[in-house]
Amino acid sequence: MENMQNNSFATCGGTFFFDKPEGIKIIPGNVQSTRIPDTKREFMELKKQELLRQRFTDPAEKERDSTCVICGDKNTEAFIFPTCRMVHCFACEDCIPGILKFGSACRFPGCESDNLLKEDSEKTVEQHKRNWVENGGTTAYPLAIDLLTLAMPEFQAESVLLKRETTVTLKNIALSEVLLFKLLEKTKVVVGENVSVFGNFKGEDCIRAGTEFEGLCLLRPASFPRVQNNVFFMENIARMPKDSIKLGSVRKLELCGYAVNILPKLVLHEENEMEEFCLDAWNADHFSETMHVEDNSIRLGRVKKLELKSHAINILPKLALHEENVMEEFHQNADNAEHFSEIICRKNNSIKLGKVKSLELNNYSVSILPMLMLHEENEMKMFRLRIDKTKYVSEIIHAQDSSILLGKVKRLELKLFGINILPKLVLHEENVMEEFYLDPDKKEYVSEIIHAKNNSIWFGKVRRLELKLFGINCEVGARESYDIADRGRVYFSKASSHTPLLRPDVVCVFITLCNLL
Ligand SMILES: [Zn+2]
Ligand SMILES: [Zn+2]
Incomplete structure (x- = not known):
């Protein structure tokens, strides 16, 4: 019996499920x-x-x-x-x-x-x-069948072989994520009413009677595997109605590759609270199905950490978070403009993110910043833009000055080329910033901001201003920090080089900020 368990991908009662080149074999206990x-x-x-x-x-x-x-x-x-x-x-x-x-x-x-x-x-x-x-303990050539309505295994008396031509109907049933994915990859699946998915460990029952959210929440949360056979999987996904498979209580939901396409088919309980939601789509086929649904129609409930990798960023406008959601982290990183093929056409302020405590956009992903709309009473602990190369600002640089509303921000970091975005940002007028951090250590990093007029960037109150690796000469630094010493502190770190890297007027832009303290 142990051998059977090892060879099968799922079990239920005494029934074993085998993944074979010819299809899925279901072998009930009574024939073993x-x-x-x-x-x-x-x-x-x-x-x-x-x-x-x-x-x-x-x-x-x-x-x-x-x-x-x-x-x-x-x-x-x-x-x-x-x-x-x-x-x-x-x-x-x-x-x-x-x-x-x-x-x-x-x-x-x-x-x-x-x-x-x-x-x-x-x-x-x-x-x-x-x-x-x-x-699975038989000499059987299980009978290949055309139709199967998946039911609790005790009703399954004979061994059967589910082939690619077999239509498997799911109705009033809860099944494990592994069994669901195998069926989607190897048979024709028809999803009827009251279908849900849960997680299970090897040896635990992979099929249960159809249940409502309450019952589903008592089961292990599903964690979805990678898709092996994407052709069949995608055909099944295309046939499946939206919001047709219920998920119980989910703390972490991660979908990779083709599996991302199942997202619009899943229904989460509206009060669900996720610690982490992560999608990773590294080619355009990995999210194609999600593009067919309406904006704000994939309801995620509450999410603390939202991460959309590579092409998955395009799904952002389709997601709907709980109205009162407070996101701890929204961090995006992208080096490739191709990953933004869909989202880049979005209007400014069209993607509602609600409240976000820490917002970090790296490299090309800063391009979505103008599209994001934060809750008007949002208070960010940290806002960070890090841009390694000038090509990554190609989109955002067209945004109008003072057009990106950030609300209140405690710590603002603009790293490397990120400093050029500064004129685009607007903070809440009563904002008191704890820390403002800039670290352009080369002249090329300030290529855009260098043209800003003095006093044109208004930043409210700042408690600690850190201008790292600035390479300005110490005389200016010392004098200015003295001037504002009683109202706040400005830190000028010495650069390794003694030669000023920035033109004095650029320094002036920043000094103007300091004087507004
Ligand atoms: Zn004979
Ligand atoms: Zn014959």
Whole structure:
């Protein structure tokens, strides 16, 4: 039994689910023997019985009347075995080698390529044993079926094979994420009413009766695997209605690659609170299905940390967070403009993020900043832009000055080229900034801001201003910090080089800020 568990991808009661090249085999406990046969004839006998059971309503009668198609020996006189899976004829052990010389063992139309007799008579006892274990303790060739309404396994009496052509209907059922994904990858799935998905560990039941959110929340939360067969998976996803699979209580939801496409099909409880929500789509096919749904229609409930990697950033306008959501972290990082193919066409202030405590946009992802709309009473603990190369500001640099409303911000960091975004930002007029941090250490980093007029950037009150690696000469630094010493502090870190890297008027821009303290 242990072997069966190891070979199966899911279990339920005594029923085992196997992932085989030919499809998904479901083998109920009642057809498994507990003892491994030890002779070749014993294996062949078991297989004959299985085939007889599958093909005939009265298998015992069929067996009683069977004779060898060559010599006419009766079932009682010799061990006889079917010549094909359809059990059209039988052959005795002595006649089998002779039959196999003619190629196909059964002359019936449709059986030309049936090699049951050849395979089974030529297998060694070790090969029989290995197959027996792989088949979950049976010699079965489970019957391939066209239609299956997945139900609790106790109603499943016979072994079945679910092939790519098999239509599997899900209705009033909860199933494990592993079983759901296997079905989506290997069969045609029709999702009906009251279908939900939960997480389970190996050995736990993979099917449960359909349940409402309350019951679902008592089960393990689902965590979705990677998709192996994306062609079938995507066909199934395209057929599946939106919001058709319920998820219980989920603390962390992570979808990668093709699995991202299942997102619009999932329904979360509206009061669900996620610690972390992460999507990773590294090519355009990984999110194509999510583009068909309306904006703000994928309801996520409350989310503390939201991360959309690579192309997944395009899904942001489709998401809807709980009205009172307070996000701890919204961090995006992107180096590739191609990842923004969809979202870049969005209007300014069109994507509602609600309240966000820490907002960090790196490199090309700063391009979405003008599109984001924060809650008007938002108070950010940290706002950080880090831009490594000038090409990453190609989009945002077109935003109008003072057009990006940030509300209240405690710590503001503009790293490297990020400093050029400064004129675009507007803070709440009563804002008191704890820390304002700039670290452009090369002249090229200030390529844009260098053109800003003095006194044109208003920043409210700042308690601590840190201008790192600035390379300004210490005389200016010391004098200015002295001037404002009683109202706040300005830190000028010395650069390694003694040569001023910035023009004095750029320094003036910042000094103007300080004087507003
Ligand atoms: Zn014979
Ligand atoms: Zn046949």
